[in-house]
Amino acid sequence: METENTENGTLEHWTPAEVKAAFDKDEIILIDVRTPQEFNVERIEGALLAPLQAFQPRHMPSQSEKRIVFHCGSGVRSGKVANQCLANGFGKVAHMKGGFSAWKDAGFDYTGTDMATGAPKVMRKS
Template sequence: MQHSQRFLDLVDASRKRIKETDVQTVKQWLEQKRDFVLIDNREESEWAKGHIPNAIYLGRGILERDIEQRCPDLNTEIVVYCGGGFRSALSVDNLQQMGYTKVISMDGGFRGWKEAGYEITE
């Protein structure tokens, strides 16, 4: 998908304020049973076609509204992923503004996870 320059500029600005990690690190954390919440931030139709095991669904349109119900502790470690890492960067930036202190965007997103050949749940 071709993204507009203004969207990319917005994502780049967010990336300067957030932490990111890659799909291999998240896979390792899951294997180590590290205690964190994995949030799928894509559209509901994308989630329905498959997602990372143990992820919870909080789409971009509802994340800020519903996050406190799922993660009331602002110190909860949270990893957010989307399709490629752009929407999740924006979401992590917003979560930080809401007071969450341990939020990370998964660069590469679901696409990177699939390309690495990692397990997917449908």
């Protein structure tokens, strides 16, 4: 994990492998900040949705038991959300470097949409 000291606190940049390992052990809350439309087409199973366009740091759960890690498509929007949280008093905030694209490039499972039926389907980029 890389860290960045900002004027408002420490921003952690987690790799997809670090996120997956912690998520599999139930050590983090993974929050997707993409649009509902993006989330409906493909997502990391078990991630929560808090879209950037309606994001309010004060509505985030406490990090007293689990670290919150944000992700988006490429890491740009999750970085913005993380910085908003730091500006609103969060001590440390984490986001996934490279976003959902990096998750898929790493070959990790995700839930996509079977275009033939419209049904959810476990997928993996090969």
